[in-house]
Amino acid sequence: MKLIFILLTLILPVNLWASDEARNTTNAEYAKWIDEMKTATRGPFKNVKWFCNDGSLLPPKAYACKNHGGGQQRGNYTKHAQTLRDNGYYIANFLGGIDAKKAVKKADFNNQYNQIILEKFLTHIDDGWILRKAQYYRGAVQAEQERNGAHDLLVALSAEKEWITYRYLGLRTGVRLLPHGKDTASIQKIRQMAASLAASDKSFKKLRVKIHNDPDAGDAEMIRHYVKTKQGKHVSDYKKYTELANEIDRVYQAPPVSELLRKDAKIFSGDPSLQKYLRNAANTLEEDSSPKHQYIYTAATLADLRNFLPEIKSASARLRILDLSLSLEAVNFKAGTELRKSMGTLKRIERIR
Numbered sequence: 099m100k101l102i103f104i105l106l107t108l109i110l111p112v113n114l115w116a117s118d119e120a121r122n123t124t125n126a127e128y129a130k131w132i133d134e135m136k137t138a139t140r141g142p143f144k145n146v147k148w149f150c151n152d153g154s155l156l157p158p159k160a161y162a163c164k165n166h167g168g169g170q171q172r173g174n175y176t177k178h179a180q181t182l183r184d185n186g187y188y189i190a191n192f193l194g195g196i197d198a199k200k201a202v203k204k205a206d207f208n209n210q211y212n213q214i215i216l217e218k219f220l221t222h223i224d225d226g227w228i229l230r231k232a233q234y235y236r237g238a239v240q241a242e243q244e245r246n247g248a249h250d251l252l253v254a255l256s257a258e259k260e261w262i263t264y265r266y267l268g269l270r271t272g273v274r275l276l277p278h279g280k281d282t283a284s285i286q287k288i289r290q291m292a293a294s295l296a297a298s299d300k301s302f303k304k305l306r307v308k309i310h311n312d313p314d315a316g317d318a319e320m321i322r323h324y325v326k327t328k329q330g331k332h333v334s335d336y337k338k339y340t341e342l343a344n345e346i347d348r349v350y351q352a353p354p355v356s357e358l359l360r361k362d363a364k365i366f367s368g369d370p371s372l373q374k375y376l377r378n379a380a381n382t383l384e385e386d387s388s389p390k391h392q393y394i395y396t397a398a399t400l401a402d403l404r405n406f407l408p409e410i411k412s413a414s415a416r417l418r419i420l421d422l423s424l425s426l427e428a429v430n431f432k433a434g435t436e437l438r439k440s441m442g443t444l445k446r447i448e449r450i451r
Contacts, residue, residue: 128187131178132228135189141232142190143173149195158237170195173238188213189228193276194243198254211268218275222290225298241277249278249417256420257413266404273420285313285349285431291342301328313435315350318343355396355429356380362422366415372406383429389436394451396430 135142148156150166155174163169172192175183182189191214201207220227232238252273255261261269274286289310296306305324309317321343325336356379363376379399383392403423410416441449 128182128185131182132189135176135179135228135232136230139231140173140176140235140238141229142176142179143232143235143238144176145174146171146235146237147174170243171237171240172243173232173235189217191217192239192244193247193251194240196247196251198247198250201251202254202258211272215268215271215275219290222275222287223294223297225294245277245279248272248276252276252278252417252420253413256407256416259408262407262416266407270420270423273417274424278417285428288313288342288345288349291338291345295338295342309346313346313432315346318346318350321346349428349432354384355425356383358422358425359383362418365418368412369410369415372410375402375406389433389440390448392429393433393437396426396433400426400430 146158148154148158148162148169148171150156150163150169152166154163154166154169156162156166158171162171170192172194173190175190179190186209188210191210193214204210217227221229224230226233229239252269255269255272292302292306292309296303302324305317305320308320321339325339359376359380363373363380366373366376379395382395386392400423403419403426407416407419410419
């Protein structure tokens with residue numbers, strides 16, 4: 099229901115003055131186009147072009163924009179994709195080459211950002227969504243350019259007061275979903291990947307429920323065993339199951355979060371109070387490895403790091419703290435899962451805490 103509500107808030111401004119009949123007809127047609135993109139070999143793109151900074155549109159040849167002020171190579175929208183974008187449905191978004199500081203100042207930026215994040219969420223849970231086939235279309239998406247653009251955008255947002263206060267959740271969601279140079283393992287990401295596999299493989303549903311409700315390190319081996327029993331039946335999906343198993347390994351074999359806290363503490367030499375806090379947090383987490391202590395203390399640390407953000411002057415340093423918070427969140431989820439197994443033995447006041 100939350101996803102449906104978000105979708106509605108995004109589409110309501112479109113065709114606002116059209117009649118109900120006209121609007122419903124248009125939206126039905128748009129929905130059909132989206133479905134067609136999911137199965138199209140090139141998705142929302144008709145070809146790949148160089149988009150030069152002087153406005154030139156050139157064929158995909160090496161250094162095509164060298165004499166045109168530089169530029170970006172990427173997918174060129176189909177007529178349907180361009181029509182959707184022209185009418186306020188920002189699909190197939192690119193962040194490579196973005197002028198982030200100018201972008202965040204635009205009047206409709208918040209709407210665009212919401213749709214960028216929503217699209218990224220859909221690609222995670224719906225097997226690529228409109229890029230389901232296009233993700234294999236060579237040259238359409240330049241991963242390094244997209245990571246650099248996402249990093250610039252998140253830094254620009256981190257510099258804005260509103261995005262580290264009342265828009266904090268939106269910024270942190272962007273840090274979680276937009277690859278930007280730091281790939282943080284996340285139990286939430288694992289759940290999304292498992293849900294996507296279960297949507298196309300009904301026999302995986304039981305494992306998906308296990309991963310969602312009671313995740314642990316052994317899930318990786320269970321998935322690999324599952325793949326062996328399915329040899330020849332889901333050949334095209336082997337890679338996706340392996341990616342999920344590897345992601346689980348990354349979460350449960352990651353270095354202790356105390357190491358990350360100390361590593362960041364060394365970097366924040368210009369902020370002694372934050373530096374001291376991170377080192378104390380590392381020490382406190384190492385003092386007691388019980389799920390109860392880890393759960394309560396990581397929750398408190400997450401809140402403290404959020405409160406620290408306005409005091410940190412550097413926008414890139416703020417982004418680093420947000421990345422660190424995702425690592426702490428993973429520990430919090432793991433500890434919470436362990437605690438659920440012992441809830442029946444706790445006193446009521448302990449459960450409330």
